[in-house]
Amino acid sequence: MFRITEGIKFISCSGIRNWSLSCVNGLRFKIHENELELDDEKEFRSEKFPFVWLRDNCTCSQCFQPASKARFVLMKDLKLDVKPKTVDTHLDENEVKITWEDGHVSEFARDWLLARSFADEKVKQRLAEERGQDQKITWDASYIKNMKQHKFQDVMNCNESLLSWLQDLRLYGLTILNEMESHPKALRALLNRIGFPKSTHYGEEFSVIAKPDPNNLAYTNSSLGLHVDLPFYQYNPGIQFLHCVKQTDMSGGDNEFVDGFNLAGIIRRSHPKYWNLLTKLAINFWDRGSEQFSGEFYKYTSLPTFQLNAFGEVYRVNFNNQVRDNVMNIPLKDVKDLYEALMFLNDLAYDPQNMILYKLQAGECVIFDNQRILHGRRGYALEEGGHRYLQGGYMDWDEVNSKINVLRSSRIET
Numbered sequence: 001m002f003r004i005t006e007g008i009k010f011i012s013c014s015g016i017r018n019w020s021l022s023c024v025n026g027l028r029f030k031i032h033e034n035e036l037e038l039d040d041e042k043e044f045r046s047e048k049f050p051f052v053w054l055r056d057n058c059t060c061s062q063c064f065q066p067a068s069k070a071r072f073v074l075m076k077d078l079k080l081d082v083k084p085k086t087v088d089t090h091l092d093e094n095e096v097k098i099t100w101e102d103g104h105v106s107e108f109a110r111d112w113l114l115a116r117s118f119a120d121e122k123v124k125q126r127l128a129e130e131r132g133q134d135q136k137i138t139w140d141a142s143y144i145k146n147m148k149q150h151k152f153q154d155v156m157n158c159n160e161s162l163l164s165w166l167q168d169l170r171l172y173g174l175t176i177l178n179e180m181e182s183h184p185k186a187l188r189a190l191l192n193r194i195g196f197p198k199s200t201h202y203g204e205e206f207s208v209i210a211k212p213d214p215n216n217l218a219y220t221n222s223s224l225g226l227h228v229d230l231p232f233y234q235y236n237p238g239i240q241f242l243h244c245v246k247q248t249d250m251s252g253g254d255n256e257f258v259d260g261f262n263l264a265g266i267i268r269r270s271h272p273k274y275w276n277l278l279t280k281l282a283i284n285f286w287d288r289g290s291e292q293f294s295g296e297f298y299k300y301t302s303l304p305t306f307q308l309n310a311f312g313e314v315y316r317v318n319f320n321n322q323v324r325d326n327v328m329n330i331p332l333k334d335v336k337d338l339y340e341a342l343m344f345l346n347d348l349a350y351d352p353q354n355m356i357l358y359k360l361q362a363g364e365c366v367i368f369d370n371q372r373i374l375h376g377r378r379g380y381a382l383e384e385g386g387h388r389y390l391q392g393g394y395m396d397w398d399e400v401n402s403k404i405n406v407l408r409s410s411r412i413e414t
């Protein structure tokens with residue numbers, strides 16, 4: 001509810017260019033051609049807010065749906081040159097009230113405006129915070145000594161433990177949950193604790209057991225080269241879960257893990273020619289077949305090995321020799337060079353200085369960033385009477401990031 005308070009001046013927009021004071025010690029404002037400038041000589045200093053932005057972000061219940069906090073106003077109804085008819089400020093309530101030329105009234109709290117400041121240093125600060133969340137700690141083989149491990153029961157029962165684990169997952173890209181029940185259904189409980197699993201043509205989850213006539217190399221007992229899963233998806237799974245229900249008693253069956261962002265950093269610093277090829281030339285990935293869950297599928301993408309974001313940083317690694325297509329839509333002169341670059345990357349990945357070897361035990365679950373970490377498997381001998389059994393699942397980063405945001409904000413609010 002808006003309340004007219006003593007000491008308020010209603011000031012016409014036209015011709016006003018000097019500071020106007022709404023009351024003694026008050027919030028001063030200046031009306032410019034396209035923006036409103038506010039100044040209270042305290043922390044507010046001088047802050048400018050464009051009229052089109054103010055009108056666009058009117059928070060009244062006609063403009064924003066209160067429950068969903070979503071904008072009602074259609075863009076076609078927003079006027080680029082919208083102007084206020086009157087502006088007044090209420091220092092006692094720290095409010096700014098704008099009456100627009102069409103009579104619509106918008107009110108803004110001072111703190112609300114401050115949190116959305118367009119001042120250079122505030123914008124930079126917010127961007128740094130945003131990018132800080134994307135920060136990664138890259139690692140080599142020495143990560144095995146202090147690999148982030150968390151207890152399954154803690155993560156399931158305590159929000160602080162869940163937050164701590166998910167933050168580790170985002171930062172390091174590879175974590176282990178231990179003391180998990182050795183039952184195939186335990187993984188679903190974990191996925192549900194965070195968000196929604198990502199379905200693929202293999203279903204909502206998948207079981208990695210050596211099986212006859214496999215349609216994926218994972219379902220054999222042979223070695224699997226280092227790779228990311230499903231690069232033939234344009235939106236490939238952000239996170240992979242592999243829960244060890246049963247490990248082979250025979251030798252082999254170890255998992256291999258390599259930090260793809262670490263490899264990218266090495267190549268960027270020391271091999272610019274390879275860096276150029278691996279960031280510019282697209283590789284085609286494909287998978288075609290049929291699954292009980294999905295019926296026939298035919299997936300296809302064309303992506304460079306290292307995908308860069310607007311800041312020139314790697315945000316996704318696409319490397320999977322098993323499903324790399326034989327069609328190459330690149331200039332003939334680049335073919336051999338690209339092979340050379342890929343072979344260099346592969347050798348670097350298998351360098352013992354970069355690779356972690358970890359044999360999961362029953363009751364452990366490895367969770368890793370599938371857009372960053374290359375994983376592989378050492379072959380193992382099939383044994384009578386029992387099989388190595390991993391239960392796998394995927395999830396999008398959107399789900400994990402959302403859970404982190406929810407847990408962090410509830411911590412701030414409590």
Ligand SMILES: [Fe+2]
Pocket residue numbers: 218227228229375
């Ligand atoms: Fe895999």
Ligand SMILES: [Zn+2]
Pocket residue numbers: 058059060061062063064104105106
């Ligand atoms: Zn409104």
